[in-house]
Amino acid sequence: MSLASPSDTLFCTVDVVLLTLRDQTLHVLLHRRDREPHADAWALPGGFIHTAEDASTWDAAARVLADKTGITSPYLAQLATWSGPGRDPRGWSVSVVYYALVPAHIVPTEHDRLHLCAVAHLPELPFDHAHIVAEAVQRVRTKSVYSSLPVYLCGETFTLPELQAVYEAVLGEPINKVSFRRKVEELAMLEPVPGERQAGGAHRPAQLWRLRPEVRAAWALSLSERGLNSRG
Amino acid sequence: MSLASPSDTLFCTVDVVLLTLRDQTLHVLLHRRDREPHADAWALPGGFIHTAEDASTWDAAARVLADKTGITSPYLAQLATWSGPGRDPRGWSVSVVYYALVPAHIVPTEHDRLHLCAVAHLPELPFDHAHIVAEAVQRVRTKSVYSSLPVYLCGETFTLPELQAVYEAVLGEPINKVSFRRKVEELAMLEPVPGERQAGGAHRPAQLWRLRPEVRAAWALSLSERGLNSRG
DNA sequence: CCAATAGTGTCTCTGAGACACTATACC
DNA sequence: GGTATAGTGTCTCAGAGACACTATTGG
Structure with a gap:
């Protein structure tokens, strides 16, 4: 059977907001983009869903995070989904965003394409990534009031x-x-x-x-x- | 420019969980499906994103809700996104789900393809719609404890x-x-x-x-x- | 005046914060 | 014994629930 409204020129990605605590301050992990658009700009690690390997967007997010940063996060939860024709110059896009919380010591040493940045002093971020980070920080703060979320920022x-x-x-x-x-x-x-x-x-x-x-x-x-x- | 990982045989839809109060009980609005798969089964109103008309998945959800039920909801918020290769027989799918709260009197008279069903006595639902409804109900209950959400279940x-x-x-x-x-x-x-x-x-x-x-x-x-x- | 529901004044009790105390390490 | 931080006992005060009261309508 064929799709009633076949792939309406739309693409679907996942992005990950990885948060950690450094010097008692929330930091987000940024990755220097490999490709256009915004090649070499600092951005959230993200990528396409690989339908052949991923069993869900959660899997895709975990894979993307591991591929781009080497990190496997014990806590990885869905934040929300962003979408629209204008957020990515390549066209109408959907991005399912996840957030991860990890202790600082499992973040690999920073290098040319990996950088921990204080959420209060973010550089200009491409796409709508600044909004996404802000939303992730707010979510973590809100949940921290009544839950044990912050333990994932500590070690074992x-x-x-x-x-x-x-x-x-x-x-x-x-x-x-x-x-x-x-x-x-x-x-x-x-x-x-x-x-x-x-x-x-x-x-x-x-x-x-x-x-x-x-x-x-x-x-x-x-x-x-x-x-x-x-x-x- | 071309996409690095072009549309990886994946499709993207929106679904809407419309909740209302009838006889002092939470009910969800079900729509009888027009097409395969699960043609004529009761399911959440949903549909494809139309990149030509929709400026976001929110717009798509509002449009789908209006088209299938005639309702324009004053409260329509994102719930979460479901995904995977197995939830829809047509293939790897992503569904961005929204939930709406409306007063009972704006729900149109039920007919052959429209039905209000108590969330405690749902019929078998296709796809993962039963899980989605359960999650929506839980979200509304949780938010109702500390917010004014339920006013949207009342009239003006x-x-x-x-x-x-x-x-x-x-x-x-x-x-x-x-x-x-x-x-x-x-x-x-x-x-x-x-x-x-x-x-x-x-x-x-x-x-x-x-x-x-x-x-x-x-x-x-x-x-x-x-x-x-x-x-x- | 009675019945029935809307709306308020106030008492009590639970729980969170403030504070001060004790406990245990290294020097 | 001194100092510094870990951990606890208890007082006080604010907020939530219980209860009883007043208010206002139709009959």
Whole structure:
């Protein structure tokens, strides 16, 4: 059977907003474009969907991120979809955008085509990428108020003072220590790691914590749950 | 210039989850499909993007909704995008899904190809439409907790007891009257209409309220703000 | 005056923040 | 013992719900 309205001269891509914390500030990973349009400009890593390899736009985003930056992000979620005839000079385009949160240490060393940039001091970005980054930052801030999202900005294990600093960096305001610990406890998403950690200085060491395995599992499940990964 | 990875045998559609309240229950508008696949099955109204007429997927969703149901919804927002090789038998597909909220009285009389169905008692739906509806309902419930979303399920004007009943229907639980009124007041989104309304019975009539014009304006603005409507 | 619903005043109780305290490391 | 940071006990205050009251209509 043939499509009623065959490919109406439209193309479909994915883009990834990868956010991380550096010097207590949100940074976004930019990639220098290989091709026209806007060749050699800093932009969000993105690319076409490969229908032969990708089982969803989520897969496409993960593949594009890995190909262009070498990163596999433990957290990669859909942000929204942008579209229109004018956003890309090549024609009517649809871009399904994902956002990733990673600890700074897994971002590879920057080089000529890879750059971490503070979200507050972005250069001119091509297409509508500036809007997209702004929306991603807003989403992360909003979700951080009531969820454990920022733990994905930490490494595998972390102390509560570290985690609190991460929350404060994301939200841009100080948090009450007691309230923070109460909140963490009631969310019940963390578990203590048997070991401890010495801060560099001369003081009591802090307990190490990690995300409870069920939580990571639940998050992975929520992907496949929604219709066998068809929700890309 | 040519596309690096030209249209990789993939097609892009929009679907609309139109929700309304009937008998104090959330209902979704289903449309009997005109064509294969799943011809004559009840499904979400949807269709292809027409790059010649649509300036965004938002425009496409509004057009599809108007064409198939005759409805122009005051609230139409992006839900998410579904994708994959298996969700539509015609091949690798991307569907950008929108959700609409309307008062029941603007839904046209049901006929052979148009049907309002309680979200709790959906028939078998083709594609991944059952998942999509579930996600839309969840989104509306979540947003209703902290926003004025449910006012779009009311008509132009309404009484506070009516609005409270709408909130209760959406959230599925009773709300404290005093707290509800405090909340409405602090959100500052409503204004009283000079007139009053008699309930059918013998009792004190209730004040009529409406959404403040600035709020409707702000909502319209938030569309165009994000990059000249490029966020479809 | 009665019934029925609209709308408000106020008490209580829960939860978040402020503050001060204790705990434990290195020097 | 001093200092610095981790972690906790408790007081206070603000906001949400419960309840009871007043207001206003038709009968």
